[in-house]
Amino acid sequence: MELVALIGSGGHAKVVEQMVEQSFTKVKIVAKLDDRFTNKFFKRGVLYGPIEEVFKLIHYGVKMIVTIGDNRIRKKVVNRLALGEEHFTNLIHLKAVVADDLEVGKGTVIMPGAIINADVEIGSHCIINSGCIVEHDNRIGPFAHICPGAVMTGNVHVKEGVMLGANSTILPGLEVGSWSTVGAGSTVTRSMAGHITAVGSPALEVGT
Structure with a gap:
């Protein structure tokens, strides 16, 4: 089972989440991260919190997808994280x-x-x-x-x-x-x- 965190919580994130839930039996979304979530909380077993939580999750082997539809903002977030490609998935x-x-x-x-x-x-x-x-x-x-x-x-x-x-x-x-x-x-x-x-x-x- 591949554990995945979605970074971004807008419309594109909703579509990706639905896609995973309906069609991926070997992928589990364990976190939804967005800086609008200023405090961490759990809902239905999924972690919600700010993007900085990424740096804790990678120690548990969680892979990332930046689910932000705007191309420039998506790149800005990827650059901000400055993680190697091995921490992302397709x-x-x-x-x-x-x-x-x-x-x-x-x-x-x-x-x-x-x-x-x-x-x-x-x-x-x-x-x-x-x-x-x-x-x-x-x-x-x-x-x-x-x-x-x-x-x-x-x-x-x-x-x-x-x-x-x-x-x-x-x-x-x-x-x-x-x-x-x-x-x-x-x-x-x-x-x-x-x-x-x-x-x-x-x-x-x-x-x-």
Whole structure:
């Protein structure tokens, strides 16, 4: 049985918690940590408390998942913890379709209905959300979020911190630069620089 602590208590944390309870028989959530819990308490056998409780839990072999949907805040928390990758784990839903040769960093969550095909690399602390499609030969940088229904066609590279909005599409062979955002329903037809937001079909830059 793998013991897991969730760091963060917002909407994404709720989804991950439900996913574990419904589908993972060998994973048990033993703690939910968030700095809004200023005092420790137990509820139904689960520890609630501030994030600093991590440093006690790791001595008992508890693994971490930072369940914060905002990419920048997720990275900020990971950097604050300054823990080695061995202290984080992955959660890959049994109803995700995942190629045998997938390479994935620690702290990444792959939701039900996601399809990940051959020769894909996914970085650490990513969210691969429900029903998205990650086609062959794609590369996803750390702290990215591929939102529900997004489609990455073949040979696409999205860099660190990218968010692909729900039902967006990236055409083959393109690159999306670090910390850029693709709006929901948009179609990216040419590579994007970093730190910009693009929306529409074709996607056009609307801000930084």
